[in-house]
Amino acid sequence: xxxxxxxxxxxxxxxxxxxxxxxxxxxxxxxxxxxxxxxxxxxxxxxxxxxxxxxxxxxxxxxxxxxxxxxxxxxxxx
Numbered sequence: 001x002x003x004x005x006x007x008x009x010x011x012x013x014x015x016x017x018x019x020x021x022x023x024x025x026x027x028x029x030x031x032x033x034x035x036x037x038x039x040x041x042x043x044x045x046x047x048x049x050x051x052x053x054x055x056x057x058x059x060x061x062x063x064x065x066x067x068x069x070x071x072x073x074x075x076x077x078x
Contacts, residue, residue, distance in 0.1 A: 005035035007075045015039035022067050026076075034074050042073055 002011050012035030019039065020027045030039070049055070049069050055062040071078050 003033065003035065005038055006033045007038040008035065010035060010037075012037060019043075022070070026067055026071065029071070029076050030074065033076055038074060042070055045073055046070065 001014075003014055004011050014031045015034065015036040017027070017031060020030050022030065034042075046066070046069075049066060053062075053065065055066055057063055068078065070076075
């Protein structure tokens, strides 16, 4: 089902649900408002964020930080 992306403003398909590894609430926001093209851009940026901040996914605070960075990058309200 096509949607209008909040980041780029274009109409497109949502990213595949299995590629969005966040809490159910954040995942629903992303899937309902971001196109797959912008999600692909985030996946490239995600690697940079993880490396820059040396995030450890065993730490819940680090997972939350990555989720916040994602929502901010994609212009999705938290």
